[in-house]
Amino acid sequence: MVGSDASPQRRLTKDDWTDAALAAIAERGVAAVAIEPIAARLRTTKGSFYWHFANREALLDAALARWEERTTTDVIGEIADLSDDPVTLLRRLIARVIGMTERDAVGPALLATAGEPRVSSVLARVTAARIDLIVSLFQRMGFPPDDARRRALLAYSAYLGHGELAHSTPGVLPADPDERHAYLEDVVLILTGRPHR
Amino acid sequence: MVGSDASPQRRLTKDDWTDAALAAIAERGVAAVAIEPIAARLRTTKGSFYWHFANREALLDAALARWEERTTTDVIGEIADLSDDPVTLLRRLIARVIGMTERDAVGPALLATAGEPRVSSVLARVTAARIDLIVSLFQRMGFPPDDARRRALLAYSAYLGHGELAHSTPGVLPADPDERHAYLEDVVLILTGRPHR
């Protein structure tokens, strides 16, 4: 349920195929990047595909590259406004996750296929960039570097895990908007709070 | 890298096939539960498989059931000794996760295939059981029910996410044992600490 099924009768571009591949990944995993099924969804045939791409691998690479770019540029670039105070930024970052129950399902799908080298290298870059951003937020809150890194790891783990929950068993997450907001506030307080001695 | 490839020349049991299927899931996802490749790994043929099982679905069901049983019995039963104090239990629970870098990779693989009904029902049960356990821990620490549930959600999200990180990009996690221990202590303190006003 991402890019829908495309209009019937117009010419396709390389990007149409890439988007369809990402939609397939989001729905049924990397293994679902198969030319003929996607062609059927796009209401075209392999003939179109093999004009735009050399083979299946090329399509997968293009999809991964597109996701990497979108993910890093959008999320990180949009958040890291660095004019606001770090707690606000962290809250915004977390809200972005908690807010959308229907998240981008590509990330989870890729995590499951971390075995493939192509996938794992993309994942490594995206993960590192995101964690570094969160580390910098905690540092700007006054946490010493080691402490900041541990908190960032915890925060990012929670981010990933929340995504998995939303995608796999959304029933356990708060459905009511008020509860979601309370949860968000609680998470921020817990992650930013100095523990009692 | 779980069950290795089995000895060459003895008779196989149903459980041998089930274990091999779980190993396949751990390595390459649910889609890797394919009879002929697994048969090759077990150094036998489909003839063996179709004597023990009706079809591929039956094998997948058996593998999922086995994982569910192992997961709930082992982890929950072993932790929920309920004689110790809840903070110790939580620490033990978290340590079990942080401790093994090489985790059981079946969980992450299943999360990725939450689309399939068979997978999702197993996941729902396991997830609910685990979260309920953690909720009870926080309640026994004195947190009111709503608060306890939110903290449990955060803790379980972190659990899942940590597993994903360990499985996909272990490089970002602390490698040094001392650092791992410091991380564990920090996580416990953060998750159990009352936030400052």
Added chain:
DNA sequence: CGGATACCATACGGCTACGTATGGTGGGTC
């Protein structure tokens, strides 16, 4: 030691996906 039963190998047909080859078609350009 002869038969029955449990377990396995092999061969087959059907399906689906990959990749290639080759022949359309339609919208720009002179």
Added chain:
DNA sequence: GACCCACCATACGTAGCCGTATGGTATCCG
């Protein structure tokens, strides 16, 4: 209006996997 080239459909051969059918071997049991 002839042409060309970007773009697509169709047909083909190959390969991997499913599920069935059927025959083979090993082990137990009387």
